[in-house]
Amino acid sequence: MQPQRIDEAVSIRNVERYIGDYILDNVESIMRPPQKENRKKVAVVGAGPAGLAAAYYLRQSGYSVTVFDKHEEAGGMLMYAIPAYRLPKKPGTQADKSLAEHGVLNSGFSLKSATIRH
Numbered sequence: 001m002q003p004q005r006i007d008e009a010v011s012i013r014n015v016e017r018y019i020g021d022y023i024l025d026n027v028e029s030i031m032r033p034p035q036k037e038n039r040k041k042v043a044v045v046g047a048g049p050a051g052l053a054a055a056y057y058l059r060q061s062g063y064s065v066t067v068f069d070k071h072e073e074a075g076g077m078l079m080y081a082i083p084a085y086r087l088p089k090k091p092g093t094q095a096d097k098s099l100a101e102h103g104v105l106n107s108g109f110s111l112k113s114a115t116i117r118h
Contacts, residue, residue: 024094031056038062045069048076052096 023030042058044051047069055065073079074096078087 032060034060034062036062037064040064041066043068046076047071047074049078051076 038061040063042063042065044055044058044065044067047067051067051069052074055067058065067074069076071080073093075089075093079089
């Protein structure tokens, strides 16, 4: 018996959603606090996806990170510019919560609301 060949398009959106949901469901085994502190401080301006990713990896490297953003909640354009019917807010909020629960947001990482002046 020969293996069945399937030739059809792959939905990238569905694959990315599956991976994202898997990560949120298995945060304990994926996101861990840093192994050692290096006592250096870093400021990240902007709590959008890029700023949060930079803060996460800096925190993983042992830096104490403060994120500055003009909004109260993290997420950037994903949280404030894209309507909920296009992009549900729950996964973003769930990701922020999981970062906080696993020592990334509340241990050496904080979000500060700031007015950025030119």
